[in-house]
Amino acid sequence: MIIVRRSPRTGQFNKMDLPITQEQIDLWENDHVLIQNAMPQLTPDQREFLMTGYTAEDWAILFPPEEELCGLCDGPLPNCGCPGEWLDEHHSKDR
Numbered sequence: 033m034i035i036v037r038r039s040p041r042t043g044q045f046n047k048m049d050l051p052i053t054q055e056q057i058d059l060w061e062n063d064h065v066l067i068q069n070a071m072p073q074l075t076p077d078q079r080e081f082l083m084t085g086y087t088a089e090d091w092a093i094l095f096p097p098e099e100e101l102c103g104l105c106d107g108p109l110p111n112c113g114c115p116g117e118w119l120d121e122h123h124s125k126d127r
C-alpha cells in the first residue's frame with residue numbers, strides 16, 4: 033500500500049509503495065507490536081520511512097559513510113601515500 037510520510041530533513045512529503053497491509057499497521061500502531069515483528073518483510077529502509085519519514089536518501093545525506101583517516105599522516109585511507117606496511121600495521125592495531 034502507498035505510504036505518505038513527511039521527511040524531517042526536507043519537510044517534503046514522500047510516497048513509498050510498501051508491501052504491507054492495514055492489519056499490519058494496526059498491529060504496530062494500536063497493539064504496539066514491534067514493527068520488525070508486525071512487518072518482517074520490510075527492509076530496514078522501508079521501516080525507517082514508515083516510522084520516521086526519513087528516506088534512504090535522507091540517511092545518506094545526514095549520515096554519510098565515515099571516511100577513514102590514516103593514523104600516521106591523517107590522509108584519507110587507503111590512498112594516503114604511506115607505505116603499505118605502515119597501513120597494514122595501522123589497520124591491525126585499529127581494529
Ligand SMILES: [Zn+2]
Binds near residue numbers: 102104106112113114
Ligand atoms: Zn598515511
